Amino acid sequence: MSGTTPAGAQTEQEAAAWVRDMFGRVAQRYDLANHLLSFNIDRYWRAHTVRRVRHILDDPASRVLDICCGTGDLVLALERARGGPVLGSDFCHPMLVAARGKVARSQARAPLFEADALQLPLADASLSLITVAFGFRNLANYQAGLREMRRVLRPGGMAAILEFSQPPNPAFAAFYNFYSRRILPVIGGALSGNPDAYRYLPESVRKFPGAAELAGQMRSAGFRQVSYEFLTGGIVALHLGQ
Numbered sequence: 001m002s003g004t005t006p007a008g009a010q011t012e013q014e015a016a017a018w019v020r021d022m023f024g025r026v027a028q029r030y031d032l033a034n035h036l037l038s039f040n041i042d043r044y045w046r047a048h049t050v051r052r053v054r055h056i057l058d059d060p061a062s063r064v065l066d067i068c069c070g071t072g073d074l075v076l077a078l079e080r081a082r083g084g085p086v087l088g089s090d091f092c093h094p095m096l097v098a099a100r101g102k103v104a105r106s107q108a109r110a111p112l113f114e115a116d117a118l119q120l121p122l123a124d125a126s127l128s129l130i131t132v133a134f135g136f137r138n139l140a141n142y143q144a145g146l147r148e149m150r151r152v153l154r155p156g157g158m159a160a161i162l163e164f165s166q167p168p169n170p171a172f173a174a175f176y177n178f179y180s181r182r183i184l185p186v187i188g189g190a191l192s193g194n195p196d197a198y199r200y201l202p203e204s205v206r207k208f209p210g211a212a213e214l215a216g217q218m219r220s221a222g223f224r225q226v227s228y229e230f231l232t233g234g235i236v237a238l239h240l241g242q
């Protein structure tokens with residue numbers, strides 16, 4: 001397998017089914033756990049991503065999709081910055097239901113649809129910007145995910161991948177690994193009622209390619225002007241590619 005490998009999954013189909021089922025079970029409590037466990041820094045990470053793609057959002061002719069949108073936080077942040085609709089998609093129905101509720105409460109437009117990020121129901125070259133926050137790591141095949149992102153982007157279009165990474169500073173990495181492996185599963189498990197999900201999280205981060213490797217995979221998938229920056233000491237990396 002060349003993507004996420006949850007314990008027990010033998011094939012890409014099983015990995016994807018495990019991921020969809022797991023997010024379905026935490027959907028109701030996802031936002032609470034997310035904001036508490038990240039001390040609300042996740043809001044800053046998404047806001048930073050929005051700033052980096054602002055020039056595309058400002059173009060009224062642009063078409064923007066946030067894949068793996070979950071409960072919709074990045075879709076809503078993109079839409080607020082844009083002042084116009086941003087599409088959102090996810091393959092987990094309960095996460096989309098939560099997102100729809102938030103979109104309605106915020107009086108946003110954000111058309112949301114259920115779709116696998118590896119098989120988007122969109123024409124080739126139909127988007128100006130595709131974003132993904134904390135979803136890419138969960139794909140069952142990273143190369144296939146990048147190829148699909150590239151397929152739907154127009155020439156000159158941009159992909160933005162916000163994802164957990166490995167802090168480059170060894171002392172900070174040791175502290176962060178202790179937090180994510182020992183503390184986060186206990187608190188996350190209690191908050192969400194699903195300890196498996198919060199054991200999977202640090203494991204999936206540990207197995208995920210480092211930032212330089214992911215940049216290389218983006219180049220191999222045909223992206224140009226690939227760059228990345230670490231946020232919060234490298235807990236998270238934002239990759240951009242054209």
Ligand SMILES: C[S@@+](CC[C@H](N)C(=O)[O-])C[C@H]1O[C@@H](n2cnc3c(N)ncnc32)[C@H](O)[C@@H]1O
Nearest residue numbers: 023068069070090091092095116117133135138
């Ligand atoms: C950690 S959540 C992130 C949600 C949201 N983007 C955020 O920033 O909070 C990951 C999301 O990716 C979705 N996901 C994982 N694999 C997917 C796939 N192959 N296709 C579509 N959605 C997927 C999950 O259903 C889940 O909602």
